[in-house]
Amino acid sequence: MWWHGSRLLSEGANSGRVQPAIRIFGRVARGPLLSVMRLWRRNIQLRVVASTLLLSMAVVLVLGVVVVGQVRNGLLEAKRQTAQSQADGGFAVAEDLAADADENADASAGQSLDTSTWLNSIVEQLASGGQGVYYVVALSSELSRPPFGSDASPAPPRGTRSIGDIQAAESISPELREAVDRHSATHRQYGTVVRQNGETEAALVIGKRLPDNEGNQYQLYYLFPFTQEEKSLSLVTGTLATAGLFLVALLGAIAWLVVRQVVTPVRMAARIAERLAAGRLQERMKISGEDDIARLGESFNKMARNLQTQIQQLEELSRMQRRFVSDVSHELRTPLTTVRMAADLIHEARSDFEPATARSAELLLSQLDRFESLLADLLEISRFDAGAAHLEAEPTDLRDVVHRVVEGAEPLAERRGGRLLVRGDGSPVVAEVDPRRIERVLRNLVVNAIEHGEGRDVVVRLAAGRDGQAVAIAVRDYGIGLKPGEAERVFNRFWRADPARARTTGGTGLGLSIAVEDARLHGGLLEAWGEPGGGAQFRLTLPCTVGATPRRSPLPLEPDDSRARRAVRAGAVSAARAVSAGPGGPGAPGVAGEER
Known part of the structure; x- marks a missing residue:
């Protein structure tokens, strides 16, 4: 059996040498194949010309086969008739000569x-x-x-x-x-x-x-x-083949010219559209003639002019709005400072007032605090709108930022009857961020979670990606949650899930909008998830280095406990269906007794 084992070893060695060669050939051929496929997908002119050539070749081939078959049958039929006539005449001549030979033999006596x-x-x-x-x-x-x-x-x-x-x-x-x-x-x-x-x-x-x-x-x-x-059939076949090739080439050239006349303006429109999208609003198409393509170019240029006018008007309006907000915010600071000083004096002397007046002094001071917060948020929003926000990034351990935010919000959580819990593996979560802005984002998320958590615990989770490209912070509450479609609208300015619900923590309605802008300024992403009655979770994903783009977040957007609860609920539903489909049906006495 030694020769059998050596043969298996040699076959294994040969297959081991063949497989790398196949892989190398696959890698070498993959590049040109992908290039051809990419060119085929992106070039409509190539697809039209190739399709025209293939269809023309098919049509010419079918016509050639039919014509050659008809010619062949005609030649055979003509040959058969001519041959049959010639043969019948020859047979008749042979019979006549045989009869004449017999008569001559009789006449010549043998x-x-x-x-x-x-x-x-x-x-x-x-x-x-x-x-x-x-x-x-x-x-x-x-x-x-x-x-x-x-x-x-x-x-x-x-x-x-x-x-x-x-x-x-x-x-x-x-x-x-x-x-x-x-x-x-x-x-x-x-x-x-x-x-x-x-x-x-x-x-x-x-x-x-x-x-x-x-x-x-x-x-x-x-x-x-x-x-x-x-010879005749070969001549016909050759003539048809030559004419067919010439016809296919001619049809391909015609298709190329026709498609070029249509595709060239389309490509020009695509290039102009890309330039318009890049901000070069003065670009226009060149128009020649009065055909459909020319009308398309005129319509495109008209659309570009209208877009340019509209964008310029919107830019001017936006510029006026930003300037108005900035001017009003700055102008309000001086009277606000004066009112603040007067309110402080009144608040300090509230003990000498009647109870109703003293309460009014307290409300005046709290509303002034909220007004100052709103003014600060408006100024910050105006900076983002004007593109004047700057990032002062430095390597920061986000655990320190989270602990500062949690320590500041613990009294509010205790008043609402809940706790603030921080979850993490204990390892450093370091990223190049602006600590002030990230602390503002987290404070806003934690305060919102406490406000909407209905007295339940709020969990803050930190994680760093294994690839060292991204870090993430998730804030989870177990309150009223979000309805379908509200996760996208929750970051809109002054948006409320329930307009009748009053703000109990003195929010301005701009916190999440500012948080989204802070996340974008870092190159990160702020996302929301929620379900009715199941709470909500906000996830902040940031790149570890400034200018990078995180591919994936280290934390899931939907919490693990929500997925587990949904799986348990699905299992319970399946079990209930199995029980109801059992012996006796849904109305069986034993099943009803178990349900009670």
């Missing part, structure tokens, strides 16, 4: 030609008009040939007469000779003419059994080669 000489003269006379168009063969009806169906080659018959360089015995099949011997009618068969030099040629063979000058039976055959028909 002085008749020898049969062999007579057959030679008959064959020469009948073949004299052929001149290569057909051949005449005369065979004795007493041929010594192998039985019908035998594979043995027939022996040259005795009394064979033929004109030309053909092999009579090989050119006429034994089946045809046997048929002619059995029946005196005319027989026709498609066969092959075998020449003396071994060359073969398709032919139509027509034979008949006739009497000779002495009354003995012999076989007379006409062999009509398809030389001229094959």
